[in-house]
Amino acid sequence: MDSTTTLVAAPPAGRLSALADIAIWFGVLLAWILVIGLFGRALAANPALMWLGAPVQALVFLGVAMVLLRRRGEGWRTVGLAPPVSIRRVAGLIVGGYAAIIAMNATLVLAVFPALGVAPPRLGAFLGITGHPWIFVSWLALAWSSAAVGEELLFRGFLWSRLERLFGGARRAPVPTLVAQAALFGLAHIYQGWGGVLVTGAIGLVLGGVFLAGRRNLVACMVLHGLVDTVSLTAVFLGILPTGAAP
Numbered sequence: 448m449d450s451t452t453t454l455v456a457a458p459p460a461g462r463l464s465a466l467a468d469i470a471i472w473f474g475v476l477l478a479w480i481l482v483i484g485l486f487g488r489a490l491a492a493n494p495a496l497m498w499l500g501a502p503v504q505a506l507v508f509l510g511v512a513m514v515l516l517r518r519r520g521e522g523w524r525t526v527g528l529a530p531p532v533s534i535r536r537v538a539g540l541i542v543g544g545y546a547a548i549i550a551m552n553a554t555l556v557l558a559v560f561p562a563l564g565v566a567p568p569r570l571g572a573f574l575g576i577t578g579h580p581w582i583f584v585s586w587l588a589l590a591w592s593s594a595a596v597g598e599e600l601l602f603r604g605f606l607w608s609r610l611e612r613l614f615g616g617a618r619r620a621p622v623p624t625l626v627a628q629a630a631l632f633g634l635a636h637i638y639q640g641w642g643g644v645l646v647t648g649a650i651g652l653v654l655g656g657v658f659l660a661g662r663r664n665l666v667a668c669m670v671l672h673g674l675v676d677t678v679s680l681t682a683v684f685l686g687i688l689p690t691g692a693a694p
Contacts, residue, residue: 465612468515472606473631475511479504480637501589505597512605526604527658527665540667541674544657548675551649560642568636568643576683583684590680595673602632602651603658603668617663625655650675 516522531537560567575582610627614620633648654668661667682688 462613465609468609501593505593508601526608527663531664531666537667540657541671544653544671547653565642568639568646573683577686586680590676591673595669599665599668
């Protein structure tokens, strides 16, 4: 193993076991999307419920993923949660990744959305942030915990490892794994509408690229994810970004 690699070698796991783990995880995701669909109006009318739902969602998905990992004799370190070898590399990946996200979002908002007739992401859950410092701070806390840490552990960590095995291993499957995890990441944000799915899917592509470039270490992904959410929430708080516009 390369001395620069931060991951611990995972125990052998075949495609069938990977498919079973993905099916269980995806079933939980569909159930959650159904719940959001059933109570969507209530959530939109009460941002506090959306705020409470975020950590609940993270705990549910992380709990399912942890159980599945332990069943295979693995842990979070196995899927990328480890100290990075190079802080300089992490910093470079964060800067490059953020620039890529800006470029991709600009392309979506200025060209793709008008061409497809897709509305920008619906950010009604963040209505209460504008001009309210304590609400803003509470959402920042969620952004760096449930989103930056929780979603990276789930999508670029657990889900990536399962998709990679399903598609034939790390050397054979980086591209299909990259695309599949980004698509599922976008789908998990369906409450923002199809515009939100496309934007978060594009962000998922960049985060996946950062994960690969960082030798499958999650630290740069987590920091970049938190930075993107922080900038977006700050723009909403200051009234620069309307809740009907894309982040």
